Amino acid sequence: MTNKEKLNMLEELLDIEENTLQEDARLDEINQWDSMSVISLIALFDDTFERVITPEEIKEFVTIKDIIDEMDRGDGNWQQES
Template identity: 45%
Template sequence: MTEREKLALLEDMLELDEGDLSMDMALDDVDEYDSMAKLSLIVLMEDEFDVKLTGEMIKEFETVGDIVALMNK
């Protein structure tokens, strides 16, 4: 999966337009990345990448790239 495809998965999850996200974007600046979105992210990571995210891991995410780095496919 390319980096662009991974970003597209996140854009789809956050109901954003394609190209809205970039790797170095701070998650604090993404309004759509709220508490419900974090729950969707847990499901997405488990379903698509078999990665089990904990609350602690989510708290440590600073940029969009931090999430993409865990998408190991």
């Protein structure tokens, strides 16, 4: 999965216009980032990367890139396993 595809997934999750989300965007500066998007993110990791990401791990994320890095990690593990 490309970074662009991952960004598009997050745009859809956050209900943000396609191709407008930047990797360096800070989560605390994104209006749409709230408790419901945390739940959606847990579901996205579970659906797409088949692993559970904990609320504690999500709290450590500062930027969109942190989420994408985590996806890369998941992506790799998932591919290795399958």
